[in-house]
Amino acid sequence: GKSDPAPGTTGALKVGLVFDVGGRGDRSFNDAAYAGLERAKKELGIEFEYFEPTHADREAGLRKYAEQGAPLVIGVGFAFTDSIAKVSADFPGQHFACVDWDTGSAPKPPANVAALRFREEEGCFLVGAIAGLTTKTGKVGFVGGMEIPLIHKFRAGFAAGVKAVNPSCEVLVAFAGLTPEAFKDPVKGKELARSQYGAGADIIFHASGSTGLGVFEEARARNRERGTVTHFVIGVDADQWEEGGHVLTSMLKRVDVAVFDVVKGTKAGTFPAGVHEFGLKEDGLGYVRDDRNRALIPDTVAQKVDALKAEILAGRITVPVR
C-alpha cells in the first residue's frame, strides 16, 4: 500500500468507481451505481472518478485508483469479486466495496472490503406478481443477460411471483448469452423480445443490463405501430420509466443506496466492512408505483402485491433462488 489517507477527514473524499460491462449509460445497473455517487457528491461533497473497463483491464482499473490513493474504490458487479480480493490485499490501508460480491468464489471478504449483496429474488417476486396479475394474454417473458446463478435468481423470483398469483400463466425464459457481453447486447435483447412478444407474451421482465434497451426498443416499436400500448416491459435495477410509456414498473435494486451508504460510512469513519445483504426488509429492493405508472397498476393489484410483500417480510413465503 501507499500513503494512508485517514478516512473521515474533512477534505473532499475521493472515490474511484469501476463499472461493469454495459458501462455508463446502460440506464440500469451501472447507472444506478453512478446515481449513488452523484448523490454522495451533492450531499456529502465528495469527489469521484470512474472507469469503464474494456476487456481484461477490470483489475487494472481498480489498481489505478488504489495507486492514486483513493480511500474508497468501488467495483460494480460480481465479476469484480476476485479482482477486489487481490487488489485489496495489496492496499490494506484503503477501502474497497463490491456490488454483488460473489460469496460462492470468496465467502469471506478481506477486512477492508465491503461486500454488498442483494436478495434480488424478493423484488423479482413482487414484479412477477404484478405481471401475473396484469397480463392479458396469460403469457409473460423473462429476458436475462448472462446465464449465471445471479441472473437465475432474478428469473426464479420472477417466475415464482407470477405463479403465486396466476398459476396458469406461462413464463417464457431466454438468456442473451454466456459471456459478460450478454449484458451489453441490445441487438440480442431486441431479438429475444421479438421472439417472446411474437409468441404471445405481453409483459417482459428483463434483467440484462443494457441488453434490455433492445427489449424496450422492441416494445416501443410495437406500440408505436399499433398506436396503443399493448406490450409492456418491466425495468430492472433503476426506475426505467424514461424508456417510454410502456414501462409497467421497474424492479428496483437500490445499488444507488448501497453505494451511497458505503461512501457515507467511509466519510464518517465507520466503513462497513464485511458482507451486507439488502432485501425487502432493508429497503434495498422494491418496485415502482408512482404517479407516472399508477394508471397501469390498478389499486387491487397493488394491494395484492403489498400483501405478498408482507408475507415475505414475515417469513411466510420463501422465494426460490434457482
Next chain:
Amino acid sequence: MAAAVEMVGIEKRFPRVVANVGVNLVVEEGEIHALAGENGAGKSTLMKILCGLHAPDAGVVRIFGREVTDFRPAAAIAAGIGMVHQHFMQVPTLTVAENVVLGEEPRRGPFFDRRRAEERVAELGSRFGLPVDPRARIEDLPVGLQQRVEILKVLARGARVLILDEPTAVLTPQESESLYATLRSLKSQGRTVIFISHKLREVRAAADRLTVLRRGRTVGTVPIGEVDEAKIAEMMIGRPVLFEIEKTPAAPAGAVLEVRDLAGGRLRGVTFDVRAGEIVGVAGVEGNGQSELVEILSGLRQAGSGTARLRGRELSRAGPAAWFEAGLGVIPEDRNLRGLIGEMSVADNLILGRHRQPRYSRAGIVAGAARDADAAGLVERFDIRPADPRAEAESLSGGNRQKVVVARELSRVPGLLVAAHPTRGVDVGAIEFIHRSILAERARGAAVLLVSSELPEILALADRILVLCGGAIAGEVRGAEATERGLGVLMTGGAPA
C-alpha cells in the same frame, strides 16, 4: 511512307539486368516480321514496350510515323498496336465474347449489352476466318482456340500491327500451321505482324524479314530469303550450332519401366517397356493422353487400371515421393508450375529432394559447403546463366530455368528419365545442349521416355517411337525408319504405312 513500327536506341533496365540496350527495330507496314534471339535476349521486353506495358528508359518509338510519348496499354491500343502475350492475358472464368470486348464493352445505359457483344465477336470471327463460339467460357477451350480469342481481341480493337510472343510454343504442329495461315491472310488484308519464335523452321517458313537480338542488343535485320537456319542460329548464339547430333546405335539392356494396360483420364490402356540404354519417344497430337501418361508416370495422377513397374516396383497408384525414391527423374511438362521453387536459390533448387542424403545434411542440418560446391559444378556444366548458384531461380530467363530443371534431374543419375517437352520455349543453343544431355543419359544406361510435340526432336533422339492416338498406342515405329509423314498419318488415326 512511314514504317509501321520504328524503335530506335531502346534501352530498358530492370533491377540487376539490362534487358534492352540500344535496340533498333524497323517493321514495314504489311510485312510479317520475325523476332528471334536466345532466351533472355530481351524480345518480350521490347514488345512489351511497344504495347505500352513497359516504358523504355531511353530511346524513341514511332508508330506509323507518330512518336509515342504515353506508354500505357490504352495509348498503344489507340495507336493500332495489339499484342498476343506469351502467357495469355485472359480471364478464364469469363466467356469469349466478354474477354474480347473487355475495356470497350457495348452498353445499354450502365448495362452490358451481351447480345451485341456476342454478335460482334461472331461477326469478327467470320470476317477474319477465326470462328469461335462467343458464349464458350475461356477455361473450357483448348489452347489453340484460346489463342484465337487473343487474336480476335486485338483485331476487335482495330489493331493494324499484331504482335505475337512465341505463339506456337504451346501449339500442336497442326494448330501452328493454321495460325500461320491466319497470319498470312491478315497480311493480305494489309495488317502488319511481328512474331517471336524459337522455332527457326517456322521463322523461315512464315516471315518476310527477321530481326535477331542477342544479350539485349540488335544483331541485325535480314530478309528471310538471305539466311538459312544455321545462319539464324549463329546470329542468335554467336557461334555455329550443330543441328545434327551424331547418335551411336542403341544397346538396350533389361526393361526398367514396364507398363501394362495402363489407363486413366484420356489414356485407355497402353502397354510398353522402356529398357535401360534406350530412348522411347511418345508422339501424338496434344490431348491424346500424353499428359496423363506423364502424370501417372511421375505419381501426380493415380492410374485408373493397369500397372506400371519401375525397376520391379508397382507404382501405378503411388505418389510422387515413391516414384522419386524408386529412381525417377522427370522434366515436367510445365516447369513454372512443377519445376522450380522461385524464391529459392539455384543451388537449393539443384539439390532439392536430395537434402536428406548424407552428403547434403547431417542430423537434419543442411551441409552448405557440399551443396554450394556441387551446385557450382552443375551451373558450370550446364552453362546456366548468370553463373551464380545463389541467384534466385525466379530471376532466371525461361531457357535458363529449364536448364536448372534438366541439370537437377540428370545429376541425380536417374534410372528412368521422363522428359516432357524438354526444349519447349528454349533457344537453339540450349536445345542442342539438352539433346546432347539426353543422349548422354542413354549412353550411361538410363531408360528415357521422351514426350514431345516436336516431331523433329523425337526423330532426332528416339530409338523407338510410340504414337498415341485417342489414348491408345496407334503404332510403334523404329526410330531409324520413322519419317514425319509416317508419324503424322498414325497421329491422326490413319493406318500404319
Next chain:
Amino acid sequence: MTPEFIAGILTVAAPLLLAAMGGVVSERSGVVNIALEGTMLASAFAFTAVTHAFEPVGPDGRHLVDAAGAWVPFAGVAAGLACGVLVSLLHALVCIRVGANQVVSGIAINILAVGATQFACTLVFESSSNSARVASLPRWGLGAFTFTPAAWASFVAVPVVTLLLFRTVFGLRLRAVGENPDAAETLGVRPGAIRTAALALSGALAGLGGVVLAADVSQFVQNMTAGRGYIALAAVIFGKWNPWGAAAACLLFAAAEKAQVPLQGKIPPQLAQSLPYLLTILVLAGFVGRARAPAALGKPHESSR
C-alpha cells in the same frame, strides 16, 4: 415457422446481408475485406452520432428524441453510408495504392474502429459503452414484416448487387480485375481504379449494415457488431462469392441464431450459443472445401511499369 419467426430471421439477417454483399463486391474485385467488421461498427456509430446531433434540444439541454423531424434519422443514414465509404477507402489506400497485406490491413482497421468508436462515444455521449437513445427510423411493411428502410434496402441489395456484377459493364470489369488484373490492364482497364471503386461500394454496403444494426435498437453500443462482419465474410465464402449464395448463407446463419432461442434449456446453453460459429466451421469444412475463389483474390496488383 410463424410469420413472426420468419420476420425475426430476416431482421437478424439484414445487417449480415448488407455486409455480405459488400464482401462479395470487394472480394470479386480481388480484395480480401476483413475490414467489413470495423466498417460496420464505424458506420453504426456515425449513424447514431449524426442522428443525435440533428435532434432538437429542449430548454434543459435534453435531446427531444421523439420530437425529432422525420428526416433526422435519414441524415444519420447518410452519415453511416459516408463513413462506410471512408473507412473502406482507408483500406483501399493501404492495400491497393500501397499494396500492403490485405488481411493485416483489415485486422488493423477493425481494431482501430473499436478504439475510435469508443473514444468518439466518450466525447459525444460521455460513456464509452453506450450512446443515448436516438430518433428512430420509421418502419414500413405489413404485419410481422415491418422493417426500417435500411433493412428493406438489405433485401433489395441482393438482386441489385447481382445485376451490378453480372449485367453491367462495371461488374464485368470488376470480375475481370478480380480474376486477372494483368489481362484487364492490357485492355486499358485500370485495376487500381476498379478495385478502389469496388471497395467504396463495399464500404457503403457494409456501412449500411452497421446503420441497420444501430437503427434497429436506436442506439450505439460499444463493439455492437460483435463479429457480424466476420460472419458475413464467412457467408461470402460459403456462398462461393455469389450474391445469392452469400445471401442464402446469411439466412442460414440468422436462422441458426434464431433457432437457438427456442432451443435454450433443451440443449446445453453453450452448445446453443455457439451454434452459429459451429455452423461456420462445419460449413467451411464440409461445403466450401473446393470452392474456387477469384483467382487474383488477395494479391496486390502491381502495374508492370
Next chain:
Amino acid sequence: MTPEFIAGILTVAAPLLLAAMGGVVSERSGVVNIALEGTMLASAFAFTAVTHAFEPVGPDGRHLVDAAGAWVPFAGVAAGLACGVLVSLLHALVCIRVGANQVVSGIAINILAVGATQFACTLVFESSSNSARVASLPRWGLGAFTFTPAAWASFVAVPVVTLLLFRTVFGLRLRAVGENPDAAETLGVRPGAIRTAALALSGALAGLGGVVLAADVSQFVQNMTAGRGYIALAAVIFGKWNPWGAAAACLLFAAAEKAQVPLQGKIPPQLAQSLPYLLTILVLAGFVGRARAPAALGKPHESSR
C-alpha cells in the same frame, strides 16, 4: 531507458515473439495463420486449468496454491503446448485436409476459442471472467532481467526458428512448400505433411506464447490475449516473413505499448491503447508495401491425383 524499462519491453514482447515465430513458421509453409490469437488464448487457459488441477487441495477444498510442488506449473506448460498443437491441428484439418479458406477458418477458430475458454472457465473456476490464482513458474535471471522459463524460451525461439528455417532440411522443405507445393511434390516432398507439421510447430510456439501471458499473472482472464495474436501476425508481415524481422517488429510493438503507459492521462486512453494498431497501419502503409509473401501463401494445395 532504465534496465527496468527494457526488461518491461521484453516482458511485453515475450508472448508476441513466440506467436510471431509461430506465424513465421506457418506462413512460410504457405498457411495463413490468423488462428494464432485463438491458439494463444486456448493455451493460456490450458496452462491455468492444468496447473490448478495439480495443486494440492486443503481439507476445506481450497487449493493450496503456494504449497504446490515446483513441477506443478511445468505440467501446466506442457498442457499449454499440447493445447496449442491441438488447436493448430484443427486449423490444419480445416484448411489443409479439407482445403477450406484459411482466413475464415482462422477467424472461426478465434471466435470459438473465446467462447470455449469462457465456458471451460465457468466449469473449472465458476467464473467466466477470471480463473483462480494458480501456482507460479519460477523466475530466472539477474537484476531487472528475471523472467519465467517460458519467457526465456521466447528469446531463444528467434534464433532457433531462424536455424530451423534456413539451415535444416525440414526448413528447406517447408519453404519449398510455401513457395511452390506442386514442384515440391514432384520432388518427393509431401506438401500436406509438411504444412501439417509446420502448423503443429506453429501451434506449439503460439501456445507457449499464451502460457507466457498466463504465467506472468498466474491466472487466466477472459480474452486475455486481447489481440496479441493479430499483432504478432502484423509483425510477421512487417518483418517480411523473416524471423529476425518479425522479432524486431514485436519489440517495436512492445515498446509502443510500454510507452503508452506514461502517456495515459495525457492523451485519451482509447487513443493510447490503439497506438500499436495505429503503428501497424502506418508501418504497413509505409514499409511493407513491396514485401513479397511466400508465393503459395493462402492457397490450398490440391494434390493433382
